Amino acid sequence: MSQEIEYLLEEASEVGRVRTDCPTCGSNNTFSAMYLPTSMVVVYNCFDASCEVKGSKKVGLQKNNLHNGLFTKPQDCPMMVQEEISTGGFTNIVSNEKALEYLKKVQCYDLYQQGHIDVRYDSRQDRVVFLVKDLQNDRIVNAVGRTLRPSGKPKWFKYAKTSADYKIGCGNTAVLVEDIPSACVVSKLQGIVGIALCGTILSELLLHYLTKNIYKKIWVCLDKDAILKSMNICDTLKHKVKDVGVLFPEMDLKNMNEEEIEKLVYENNYTRLQKEGYTKGKCKT
Numbered sequence: 001m002s003q004e005i006e007y008l009l010e011e012a013s014e015v016g017r018v019r020t021d022c023p024t025c026g027s028n029n030t031f032s033a034m035y036l037p038t039s040m041v042v043v044y045n046c047f048d049a050s051c052e053v054k055g056s057k058k059v060g061l062q063k064n065n066l067h068n069g070l071f072t073k074p075q076d077c078p079m080m081v082q083e084e085i086s087t088g089g090f091t092n093i094v095s096n097e098k099a100l101e102y103l104k105k106v107q108c109y110d111l112y113q114q115g116h117i118d119v120r121y122d123s124r125q126d127r128v129v130f131l132v133k134d135l136q137n138d139r140i141v142n143a144v145g146r147t148l149r150p151s152g153k154p155k156w157f158k159y160a161k162t163s164a165d166y167k168i169g170c171g172n173t174a175v176l177v178e179d180i181p182s183a184c185v186v187s188k189l190q191g192i193v194g195i196a197l198c199g200t201i202l203s204e205l206l207l208h209y210l211t212k213n214i215y216k217k218i219w220v221c222l223d224k225d226a227i228l229k230s231m232n233i234c235d236t237l238k239h240k241v242k243d244v245g246v247l248f249p250e251m252d253l254k255n256m257n258e259e260e261i262e263k264l265v266y267e268n269n270y271t272r273l274q275k276e277g278y279t280k281g282k283c284k285t
Contacts, residue, residue, distance in 0.1 A: 143159040169188075173193065173217045173218075184254075
């Protein structure tokens with residue numbers, strides 16, 4: 001079993017379910033892993049007919065799986081304490097021109113220059129590495145690397161086996177997105193906090209953080225091909241936070257200019273929301 005699959009199984013045991021690109025065959029969004037709490041087993045497989053990846057693995061009871069109701073209710077769960085990780089294996093990003101070009105391409109270079117984001121380079125895996133801080137303090141608890149190789153798999157790699165929720169910006173409106181560059185781009189708007197799920201799953205850790213009602217408004221804005229997942233996250237949040245809605249981007253936020261993002265966030269796509277069964281940015285009831 002590869003290291004990438006081992007990591008995905010560990011993640012599934014913590015968050016419940018993982019769906020992503022297959023680390024073996026590289027097929028888009030075909031790998032699925034699900035944690036079965038009653039038997040404490042993670043079952044996994046790739047839905048690509050040509051790929052033989054499938055199986056199951058016995059795991060221990062995870063702290064994050066308290067939400068399954070075996071012991072306590074989600075609202076009673078304290079924030080998990082994440083361990084700080086070492087960053088000694090990474091080098092200064094200025095040592096690699098490709099890494100700097102990637103930051104410019106996804107509109108993050110200015111944030112790096114201004115010291116708003118901590119980005120390194122992994123020479124062994126040829127990745128741009130974003131350091132992830134704890135949601136409530138400045139301890140570095142994870143690192144997420146984007147491959148610079150054209151056919152590199154997986155495209156995004158998490159270096160620690162804990163949640164990698166990434167928060168940037170200052171304000172009372174939060175926008176939940178899939179990847180870190182998108183969170184960085186949306187955070188440039190005044191009053192907006194970008195929060196990257198580093199995937200399409202709302203972790204128990206982030207759910208608990210959001211239910212503290214820190215934000216007056218929360219928008220779920222995953223990529224265009226994940227609208228149903230955006231709706232599901234919105235449905236999860238709607239009874240737990242003050243105000244939550246879904247945004248429908250026509251392209252990835254990191255590929256949009258500031259004017260397009262501002263229009264998306266502040267005009268709210270109400271017409272599209274209503275067509276999809278939503279009203280004024282509210283989830284379906």
